[in-house]
Amino acid sequence: MIDHFWQTETGWPVAANCLGIEHLPVKHGSPTKPVPGYDVRVLGDDGREVARGETGAIVIKLPLPPGCMPTQWRNDEGFKQSYLSRHPGYYETADAGFIDEDGYLFVMARTDDIINVAGHRLSTGGMEEILASHPDVAECAVIGVADALKGQVPVGLAVLNAGVQRDAGAISAELVKLVRERLGAVASLRLVQIVKRLPKTRSGKVLRKTMRRIADGESVTAPATIDDPAILEEIATALREAGYARAPAQ
Numbered sequence: 001m002i003d004h005f006w007q008t009e010t011g012w013p014v015a016a017n018c019l020g021i022e023h024l025p026v027k028h029g030s031p032t033k034p035v036p037g038y039d040v041r042v043l044g045d046d047g048r049e050v051a052r053g054e055t056g057a058i059v060i061k062l063p064l065p066p067g068c069m070p071t072q073w074r075n076d077e078g079f080k081q082s083y084l085s086r087h088p089g090y091y092e093t094a095d096a097g098f099i100d101e102d103g104y105l106f107v108m109a110r111t112d113d114i115i116n117v118a119g120h121r122l123s124t125g126g127m128e129e130i131l132a133s134h135p136d137v138a139e140c141a142v143i144g145v146a147d148a149l150k151g152q153v154p155v156g157l158a159v160l161n162a163g164v165q166r167d168a169g170a171i172s173a174e175l176v177k178l179v180r181e182r183l184g185a186v187a188s189l190r191l192v193q194i195v196k197r198l199p200k201t202r203s204g205k206v207l208r209k210t211m212r213r214i215a216d217g218e219s220v221t222a223p224a225t226i227d228d229p230a231i232l233e234e235i236a237t238a239l240r241e242a243g244y245a246r247a248p249a250q
Helices: 076-084 124-132 168-183 208-215 230-241
Strands: 002-007 013-018 040-043 056-061 090-099 105-110 114-117 120-123 137-147 151-160 192-194
Touching: 040 090, 076 090, 105 124, 114 137, 114 151, 120 124, 124 137, 124 151, 124 168, 137 208, 151 168, 151 230, 168 192, 192 230, 208 230
Parallel strands: 151 192
Antiparallel strands: 002 013, 040 056, 056 090, 090 105, 114 120, 137 151
């Protein structure tokens, strides 16, 4: 029996509170510790393990325990390329997070959502969690935008709760201040643009990569899975008003 678990394409929970072994104290936001048999590590861009509490790519040291998915049907090379090539000797989960001093795993975002701001690896998911705690925010997203000086800087987009009549600029300033108070100046978040809605797939996944490409001024084609293609131009307009998205969405 398990509680508070996290699993990947391996098919079995990788981290969980295994009640049949030992009921560990719950830490909010963590699936608890790696399940016996899984050697979970957190690696930096150089492929080396990072310090406890530092965010990086969550990987599983090979070999995987019995019962895990050993390959993809009739696609061994595709399996190797997708999961085993980036960090030799490790299975790539495509998730990012950290392990704290007590050995608890925290899954913060997909690896694509970890941005490098002046040498600091920051989780956009962590910033989104802070923005979502504001009472006027219904949903939000944070993307990493290319910056000539810092490499990347975070930009937030927030949808307000229905019925909120307060000035959008004032709310945006509060959101920026909230992130700086909780994460510090290293977060470098200076803009949270208020928008009417966020682009999503029909299954409800926010299209962060698409918004990032719009913000960087790249040409964007609406993904086939998008719920409403018209929203891309809405986002492009909002970002252009904020000084980004020099090229329109297509």
